[in-house]
Amino acid sequence: MRLDELLEGLQAQIAQVRATRDRVHTLLDAVLAIGSDLDLDVVLRRITESAVTLVDARYGALGVLGEEGRIRQFITVGMDQEAIGAIGHYPEGQGILGLLIREPEPLRLSDLNRHPDSVGFPQGHPPMTTFLGAPVRVRDQVFGNLYLTDKRGGAEFDAEDEAVLRTLAAAAGVAIDNARLYEDTRRRERWLAASSELTRSLLSGTEPEQVLHQVAATARRLAGADLVTLAVPFEGGDELVIEAADGEGAERVRGLVLPATTLAAKVYHSNQRVTCGSLSDEPRAASGSAAQVDLGPRFLLPLGGGEHARGVLQVANLPGGAEFSEATMAMIDGFADQAALAMEIAEHRREAEQLMVLSDRDRIARDLHDLAIQRLFASGLTLNSVLGRVSDRPQVSERIQRVVDDLDDTIKTVRGTIYALRERDRSDGRGGLRAKLLAETDQAAETLGFAPALRMTGLLDTDVPADHAEHLLAVARETLSNATRHAHATAIEITAETDGNLLRLRVADNGSGIDPAVTRRSGLDNLHQRATDLGGSFTLTPNQPTGTVAEWTVPLPPWAEA
Known part of the structure; x- marks a missing residue:
C-alpha cells in the first residue's frame, strides 16, 4: 500500500512537471510568436491571444493607454463582433480597469463584482467573475494593461498564472518596443521621402497653390487621417481661408472662411499645437470645417514657426476613428516645419529668378533704345536726304517714302516694346x-x-x-x-x-x-x-x-x- 501511494505521488509529481514543462514551452512559443512580427497592431493582437491561452482564460483584453491615463485602444479576445456591437463602446478606464491604471501592479480577484472599485458592466456585456490583470511596461513606462477574466473550469487564477502573465508582459514590453522602433523608422523614412519630394516640387517651379495641395495630401498620407485641411490668412485681416484640403469632404470645406474665433485662428496667432478628442463637439468649431463635415479626433498645428507662420494644418479623423499618437503628431509637426522652410527657400529663389528676368528686360530695353532705334532713325534721316535728289523720279520717290514710313512705324513699335518691357517690371499693380x-x-x-x-x-x-x-x-x-x-x-x-x-x-x-x-x-x-x-x-x-x-x-x- 505504501509503495502504491509513493508511486501515485511520483506520478502526480511527474504530471505536474510535465504540465509545467508544457506551460514553459507554451510560454516560449508565445514569446517567439509575439516577437516574430514588427507590425504593432499584429503584435498587440498576438500578445492578447497568447495571454488568454497561457492562463486558460475565456476572455482577454489589452488596453493601450493614451494621454491622461485614458484607454485609447482596446484589443479583445473571446468576444464576437455581435457581442462587441451590443456593448456599444470600449471601456474608458473606470472601475477595476481604472484601478489597474492608477496602481500598475498585478491584480488577482476571485470575484471582481465584489471589489469596492467595481462599477458593474454596461448593458449587453457578458457576465464575468474571476479576474487577473498585469501592466505591460515599455522602458519603465506603462504602455497598457492585460485584462483576463473567467478561468475555464470554474477555477480561480492562481499565483502560477500570475507569474506566467508577468513573464509574458515583460516579453511583450520588449516586442512592443521593437515594433515601435521599427514603426518609428518607417515613419521617419516616409517623412524624409515626403519632405524631399515636396522640396523638389517647390524648387522645380511648381505653382504655390499646387504646393499647398501637395502639403495637405502628403500630411494625410503620413498621418493616415481621414481629412487634412490647410488654412492660410487673409491679407490685412484676422480671418483664415481653407486653401487646400484632401480627404473625406474636402470639396465641402475647400474655400471655407474661418473667423477669428475658430481654433484654427487661435493656433495661427498662438503658434501652439492644439489637440481634441472630438472636433465637432468643440464650441469654437461651429464656424470651422467641423460645421461642414462631422469630425472626431484631430489636431491643429501652425505651418512654420515664429512670426513667419504661413498657415494652419488641421489633421482629423471621422467620428469613431482612432486618436493620433504623439509620435504621429510629432512627425507631422516636423514635416510642417520642413515644408514651411522649403516654401520660404523656393520663394526666395523665385524672387531671385524674377530679379534676373527684370535685369534682362532692362538690358534688352537699353539695347533696343541705344542701338536699334538710333540706327533706324539714322537710316530714316538718310533716306529723307535722298528724296530731294530723286524728286524728278516719282516712282523712286514714292518707294523711298514708303520705306521711310515703314521705318517710322518700326520705331514706334520698338518704343512700344521698350515701354512694355519696363511696365512689366512693375509688381505693385498700379500704373x-x-x-x-x-x-x-x-x-x-x-x-x-x-x-x-x-x-x-x-x-x-x-x-x-x-x-x-x-x-x-x-x-x-x-x-x-x-x-x-x-x-x-x-x-x-x-x-x-x-x-x-x-x-x-x-x-x-x-x-x-x-x-x-x-x-x-x-x-x-x-x-x-x-x-x-x-x-x-x-x-x-x-x-x-x-x-x-x-x-x-x-x-x-x-x-x-x-
Whole structure:
C-alpha cells in the first residue's frame, strides 16, 4: 500500500512537471510568436491571444493607454463582433480597469463584482467573475494593461498564472518596443521621402497653390487621417481661408472662411499645437470645417514657426476613428516645419529668378533704345536726304517714302516694346493705361494659350482721361473674351493709339468669325453702348483671310488729363 501511494505521488509529481514543462514551452512559443512580427497592431493582437491561452482564460483584453491615463485602444479576445456591437463602446478606464491604471501592479480577484472599485458592466456585456490583470511596461513606462477574466473550469487564477502573465508582459514590453522602433523608422523614412519630394516640387517651379495641395495630401498620407485641411490668412485681416484640403469632404470645406474665433485662428496667432478628442463637439468649431463635415479626433498645428507662420494644418479623423499618437503628431509637426522652410527657400529663389528676368528686360530695353532705334532713325534721316535728289523720279520717290514710313512705324513699335518691357517690371499693380493694357493681355494669354501682339502708340497715359481708359479696358477685355470663347483664334493683334483728339482700339483675330446664325449678342451691344456714351463708334468687320476686326473709336475732350 505504501509503495502504491509513493508511486501515485511520483506520478502526480511527474504530471505536474510535465504540465509545467508544457506551460514553459507554451510560454516560449508565445514569446517567439509575439516577437516574430514588427507590425504593432499584429503584435498587440498576438500578445492578447497568447495571454488568454497561457492562463486558460475565456476572455482577454489589452488596453493601450493614451494621454491622461485614458484607454485609447482596446484589443479583445473571446468576444464576437455581435457581442462587441451590443456593448456599444470600449471601456474608458473606470472601475477595476481604472484601478489597474492608477496602481500598475498585478491584480488577482476571485470575484471582481465584489471589489469596492467595481462599477458593474454596461448593458449587453457578458457576465464575468474571476479576474487577473498585469501592466505591460515599455522602458519603465506603462504602455497598457492585460485584462483576463473567467478561468475555464470554474477555477480561480492562481499565483502560477500570475507569474506566467508577468513573464509574458515583460516579453511583450520588449516586442512592443521593437515594433515601435521599427514603426518609428518607417515613419521617419516616409517623412524624409515626403519632405524631399515636396522640396523638389517647390524648387522645380511648381505653382504655390499646387504646393499647398501637395502639403495637405502628403500630411494625410503620413498621418493616415481621414481629412487634412490647410488654412492660410487673409491679407490685412484676422480671418483664415481653407486653401487646400484632401480627404473625406474636402470639396465641402475647400474655400471655407474661418473667423477669428475658430481654433484654427487661435493656433495661427498662438503658434501652439492644439489637440481634441472630438472636433465637432468643440464650441469654437461651429464656424470651422467641423460645421461642414462631422469630425472626431484631430489636431491643429501652425505651418512654420515664429512670426513667419504661413498657415494652419488641421489633421482629423471621422467620428469613431482612432486618436493620433504623439509620435504621429510629432512627425507631422516636423514635416510642417520642413515644408514651411522649403516654401520660404523656393520663394526666395523665385524672387531671385524674377530679379534676373527684370535685369534682362532692362538690358534688352537699353539695347533696343541705344542701338536699334538710333540706327533706324539714322537710316530714316538718310533716306529723307535722298528724296530731294530723286524728286524728278516719282516712282523712286514714292518707294523711298514708303520705306521711310515703314521705318517710322518700326520705331514706334520698338518704343512700344521698350515701354512694355519696363511696365512689366512693375509688381505693385498700379500704373497708367499702358500698364493696365499689358495686364489684360497677359491675363488673356493664360486662357488663349498664346500671347496676343500688343501695339501702343501715343500718349495713352497722359492724354486719356480715367473714364475713357476704363471704357477702353472694358472693351479690350470683352473682345479678348469673345476671341477666346467663340473665335478659336491662334493669333490676335491689339492696337491702342491716340493722337490727342481720338482714342482708338483695334482688335484683329484670325479665328472663325461671327456666326450669322447667332442673333443674341449682348456683349457686342455693350461695346456699341460704350462707344455711343462717349460720342464714338464701334464697328465689326471680317478680317482677311479669316477672322474678325473690332474697332472702337471715341473722341477725347480737349481738357483731357491723366
